[in-house]
Amino acid sequence: MRKLYQNRMERTKDINPRFLADAMLGSLARWLRLLGCDTALAPSEASDLELVRWARSEDRVILTRDTELARRRGVRVIHIESMDLSEQLRQVVAQFEIKPERIGTRCLACNQLLEPLTREEARGRVPPYVWETHERFRHCPGCGRVYWAGTHWNRMRVRLVAMLGPEWDASPKV
Secondary structure, eight states, X not given: OHHHHHHHHHTTOOSSOEEEEOGGGHXXXXXXXXXXXXXXXXOTTXXXXXXXXXXXXXXXXXXXXXXXXXXXXXXXXXXXXOSSHHHHHHHHHHHHTOOGGGTTOBOTTTOOBOEEEOHHHHTTTSOHHHHHHOOOEEEOTTTOOEEOOOHHHHHHHHHXXXXXXXXXXXXXXX
């Protein structure tokens, strides 16, 4: 059975893959968004048939730990083999040859592409200390969240390097 998944995965390489993570893979979806990947997250109540229709309609690759869903024909599916987030992320990054250039370009909450926000526009939308100590901001046009490269980014960067290697020690596009 492993050969089946491997053969199907070999045909899924894209320059800018679009993913649909099933509900079991919420953490993976969030980390893929951090890497700049367009990653939709299916609600837990979505059926396999609904996931397949969604993936086909938006040309997305389904990411799942569900063996039955992974066996579906007529849709691109990656069977995520591990329960460990680091291994899951490494599997997808290696399979799709994802590079660090797009780190920090998507909203972690709603998947929209982030847009630049001037420092003046950030006033009142971020804590005063953040506004005083940072120059670059981005915001999500979908949910309105504001992003900046603060201490939280340093923690995520350290974790990325631990999961994916030193080439992922990159600055976000903030």
